[in-house]
Amino acid sequence: MTCGNAVDKLGGYEKIIxxxxxxxxxxxxxxxxxxxxxxxxxxxxxxxxxxxxxxIADELYHRFSKVGEGDLTRMRSTLVRESTLAEIARGFNLSEYLIMGPGELKSGGFRRESILADVVEATLAAVYLDSGRNFEKVRELVQTWFAEKLRTVHPGFDQKDPKTQLQEYLQGRHQSLPVYRVVSITGEDHNQQFTVNLECTFIKETLVGYGSTRRGAEQNAAQKALDLIHARRAGAKD
Known part of the structure; x- marks a missing residue:
């Protein structure tokens, strides 16, 4: 959080990663x-x-020896996209260790997915440099951090981006498509934050997505819609 507090807790972050x-x-x-x-x-x-x-490309190439380039590319995109990295960051409680200025803290930057994702990647680079450019050490960490995601990723529909998944889900049920509306753009040009509302008659409520680009915010909102749909389906089965 603030510089002093975060530095005092570095040992905790090292243990987690x-x-x-x-x-x-x-x-x-x-x-x-x-x-x-x-x-x-x-x-x-x-x-x-x-x-x-x-x-990630190397892992997928060797794990899926008979899968074509298209599916490999989609699986890689799934694993390295902003929302996936932010999920890993939240598993690290990364927001507790970020060092930010008062203004960024007040605006909620420690929760922003784009920042969380960037810091996960920065952490990997820091390990790479600190270890004397030991690529295998970094590979070991990635294999550990992404173990569950590498185990469950597979070729096919799931690798399509959330907007495409949501669109195809709704089309398959003859439902109207969602409408995405940008409601705010904050921050300086090099570090903007987009807020997007997703409205969909099938879901009957407005969902809010955030991202460092308009597309990223729309994808974030679409993923929230998919999560809500899946949760309701699971609840209906219980």
């Missing part, structure tokens, strides 16, 4: 938002994004 840093400066940078310091996570996120993409 499964890696102890020799040089905690890398970890501090990975957890620091630009609102708190000129030395922040964005460069590390750039590196971590590429490292994660390679590791």
């Amino acid at each position: 499964g890696y102890a840093f020799a040089n905690r400066d890398y970890l501090i940078q990975a957890l620091t938002h630009r609102s708190a310091s000129p030395v922040h996570y964005e460069r590390l996120e750039f590196l971590g994004d590429s490292i994660l993409g390679v590791i």
